[in-house]
Amino acid sequence: MNENNNNAQPQHPPFRGMGGNWGVDSNGYYGEFGGAFIPEMLQPNVDALKACYKEIINSYEFKQEFIDLLKNYVGRPSPLYFAKRLSERYGAKIYLKREDLNHTGSHKVNNTIGQILLAKKMGKSRIIAETGAGQHGVATATVCALMNLECVVYMGATDIERQMPNVKRMEMLGAKVVPAESGNKTLKDATNEALRDWINNPEDTYYLIGSVVGPHPYPEIVAKFQSVVSEEIGWQLDEQIGRTAPDYIIACVGGGSNAAGVFYHYLDDTNVKLIGVEASGMGIHTNETAASMACGDVGFIHGSKTLLMQDDDGQITEPYSISAGLDYPGIGPLHSHLFKTGRATYIDATDREALDAAYLLTKIEGIIPALESAHALAALEKIQFKPNDVVVVNISGRGDKDMDTYINELEKSQ
Amino acid sequence: MNRLQQKLNDKKENLLTIYFTAGYPELNDTGTIVKELEAAGTDIIEIGMPFSDPVADGPTIQASSLKALHNGMSIKVLLEQLKAIKSEVNIPILLMGYINPIWKYGVEKFMADCEAAGVSGLILPDIPLDEFKTDYEVLYKKHHLSSVFLVTPQTSDERICAYDEACTGFIYMVSSASTTGANKTVDTEKQVAYYNRVKSLNLKNPTQIGFNIKDKASFERACRYANGGIIGSAFIKKLSEEGDLKVKVREFVAGIQ
Numbered sequence A: 001m002n003e004n005n006n007n008a009q010p011q012h013p014p015f016r017g018m019g020g021n022w023g024v025d026s027n028g029y030y031g032e033f034g035g036a037f038i039p040e041m042l043q044p045n046v047d048a049l050k051a052c053y054k055e056i057i058n059s060y061e062f063k064q065e066f067i068d069l070l071k072n073y074v075g076r077p078s079p080l081y082f083a084k085r086l087s088e089r090y091g092a093k094i095y096l097k098r099e100d101l102n103h104t105g106s107h108k109v110n111n112t113i114g115q116i117l118l119a120k121k122m123g124k125s126r127i128i129a130e131t132g133a134g135q136h137g138v139a140t141a142t143v144c145a146l147m148n149l150e151c152v153v154y155m156g157a158t159d160i161e162r163q164m165p166n167v168k169r170m171e172m173l174g175a176k177v178v179p180a181e182s183g184n185k186t187l188k189d190a191t192n193e194a195l196r197d198w199i200n201n202p203e204d205t206y207y208l209i210g211s212v213v214g215p216h217p218y219p220e221i222v223a224k225f226q227s228v229v230s231e232e233i234g235w236q237l238d239e240q241i242g243r244t245a246p247d248y249i250i251a252c253v254g255g256g257s258n259a260a261g262v263f264y265h266y267l268d269d270t271n272v273k274l275i276g277v278e279a280s281g282m283g284i285h286t287n288e289t290a291a292s293m294a295c296g297d298v299g300f301i302h303g304s305k306t307l308l309m310q311d312d313d314g315q316i317t318e319p320y321s322i323s324a325g326l327d328y329p330g331i332g333p334l335h336s337h338l339f340k341t342g343r344a345t346y347i348d349a350t351d352r353e354a355l356d357a358a359y360l361l362t363k364i365e366g367i368i369p370a371l372e373s374a375h376a377l378a379a380l381e382k383i384q385f386k387p388n389d390v391v392v393v394n395i396s397g398r399g400d401k402d403m404d405t406y407i408n409e410l411e412k413s414q
Numbered sequence B: 001m002n003r004l005q006q007k008l009n010d011k012k013e014n015l016l017t018i019y020f021t022a023g024y025p026e027l028n029d030t031g032t033i034v035k036e037l038e039a040a041g042t043d044i045i046e047i048g049m050p051f052s053d054p055v056a057d058g059p060t061i062q063a064s065s066l067k068a069l070h071n072g073m074s075i076k077v078l079l080e081q082l083k084a085i086k087s088e089v090n091i092p093i094l095l096m097g098y099i100n101p102i103w104k105y106g107v108e109k110f111m112a113d114c115e116a117a118g119v120s121g122l123i124l125p126d127i128p129l130d131e132f133k134t135d136y137e138v139l140y141k142k143h144h145l146s147s148v149f150l151v152t153p154q155t156s157d158e159r160i161c162a163y164d165e166a167c168t169g170f171i172y173m174v175s176s177a178s179t180t181g182a183n184k185t186v187d188t189e190k191q192v193a194y195y196n197r198v199k200s201l202n203l204k205n206p207t208q209i210g211f212n213i214k215d216k217a218s219f220e221r222a223c224r225y226a227n228g229g230i231i232g233s234a235f236i237k238k239l240s241e242e243g244d245l246k247v248k249v250r251e252f253v254a255g256i257q
Helices: A001-010 A043-057 A062-074 A086-092 A108-121 A135-147 A157-162 A164-172 A185-198 A216-225 A227-239 A257-266 A333-341 A351-365 A371-381 A399-413 B003-010 B027-040 B059-071 B075-088 B099-105 B109-114 B129-142 B157-166 B190-199 B217-223 B233-239 B246-257
Strands: A079-084 A093-098 A126-131 A149-158 A176-180 A206-208 A248-253 A271-280 A296-302 A304-308 A342-349 A390-395 B015-023 B042-046 B092-098 B121-123 B149-151 B171-174 B206-212 B228-231
Touching: A001 A108, A001 A176, A043 A062, A043 A093, A043 A108, A043 A164, A043 A216, A062 A108, A079 A227, A086 A093, A086 A351, A086 A371, A093 A227, A093 B233, A108 A135, A108 A164, A108 A206, A108 A216, A108 A257, A126 A135, A126 A185, A149 A185, A149 B190, A176 A185, A176 A206, A185 A206, A216 A227, A216 A257, A216 A333, A227 A390, A248 A371, A257 A271, A257 A333, A257 A342, A257 A390, A271 A333, A271 A351, A271 A371, A296 B099, A333 A342, A333 B217, A342 A351, A342 B206, A351 A399, A371 A390, A371 A399, A371 B171, A390 B157, B003 B190, B015 B059, B015 B233, B015 B246, B027 B042, B027 B075, B027 B217, B027 B246, B075 B099, B075 B109, B092 B217, B099 B109, B109 B129, B129 B157, B149 B157, B157 B171, B171 B190, B190 B206, B190 B217, B206 B217, B206 B246, B217 B228, B228 B233
Parallel strands: A093 A390, A126 A149, A126 A206, A149 A176, A248 A271, A248 A390, A271 A342, B015 B042, B015 B228, B042 B092, B092 B121, B149 B171, B171 B206, B206 B228
Antiparallel strands: A079 A093, A296 A304
């Protein structure tokens, strides 16, 4: 880094990136969850990644490039904003981690920057990705434009319809968006298609997965790249109120990457209550839900042993949520482990609760959150805080892509 | 020795294995298809247990799996169907499936019920070799089930040999890097190099080539490099045509041999 960069944030500790004792064991497991349950057709690619990722991402050169891009391209650190009016309303000190202000509009870019550097170091020339809401697709298309790499994004046909602005953005960035027409045509199906693409293109292609899901080592790689979020919270809180840890951290959970990132450096600090919020759609007692922990049990999805929604015959259930980014029947294995061990608590929010939380934040703080992040905000209604509790809510993305939904729902209720 | 091992012992070349999805085209076609395949001279039958998210399969088997699930197929139904015809057929039957429904059914119960239904072996592609050795191998042995493993052009010699060591059926050579029924153009020179590479390893188990084996010519070509060939998507396509089920099965097998 040059002189200017160092001067820009003299008081901050350098970004160390990736630490903590909550990594996977030598077999790729978080407790009983994780592993790599993939057919031989994918094995050589996953093995190649497994063999080299640690050395690459721990190298000085990689870290320098990663830190530089996060700072000067993404715009990190993202602000930690004390939300005064929201705090008054809920009777606690509420801080919003503004991942919505990142380049491309969500936390997803933290991971795509890391993985695109990894893919380049591995000599790959073609990048594939899955996307739900389109945020990961846009973040992938963006880094592919930046690095001049071919980019193919798989997206459920249903999601293409409900997140059209992101489809157009990806195309403008030079990516090819391929509709997934199987199943409910959402994130699960897009992930299936991306895996099939990788099977068919094993040599030049890197699968840039968007969440803490998939076969080992993906969950660990993505969690590490996203851990920049919790690392910043440490010094930002210290600067603002003279303490490094909050009492609560709240994040929405689809696959679980923004939650993994915002929890990461606090996993060992059991004084910090970690709250994940699943999307329960029309409610956990309906079939129209995406709450994998509330409604699921142990199984295997996309190469990982984890909690997922399935029927009595072990067929994976089609999820439902108003939020395309949370519309996934499984959950990353790290979260299954945190759930099982009780280290994190997982609650749920319905479509309605998320919409109300989004309208509230817009009205009283002037921030339009993504529908996904609105689920995290909805949790504020459900927790009894003490007045001095310091609460960090991760605003994982911004609501531009959801304007159609927000406007339609407002008109419906009028 | 189970039926599969007996067959592999008795016949060393031109082994014809045919795959179909259980519950396709109709829920109760399993018995008819098995009997007709046997009568027509097929050597081994591979029955796919349908799964909601078959990531290793192309469009044909995705569609047959979906239809089969809509028809009401499940592991329980399939094993009951196989048990019902057990004494009427002698052809070795392998089950192929993704791990999630088996896990839900109960792995040990599944193996025991497979044995009771006369199943000879299993192809479970998403069980990694290490997990197979620690958690599954002992159950295969206990229930006299043969293990069949997939290898691809990208699989290293070392891994192929490791699979061969654990294998008690045959090595399933995936013909090119693809999902099932992909029908993609392959670099035949590279493919032959891969086939010869596997041959040069002098594996203890027989080999069969599958994926993109679809007709007489491709089957015969497979048999030049391996002990036999496996046909899946092409047979499913035939089953999806109009016409009498028995006639379709017989026509298809006759067209290959």
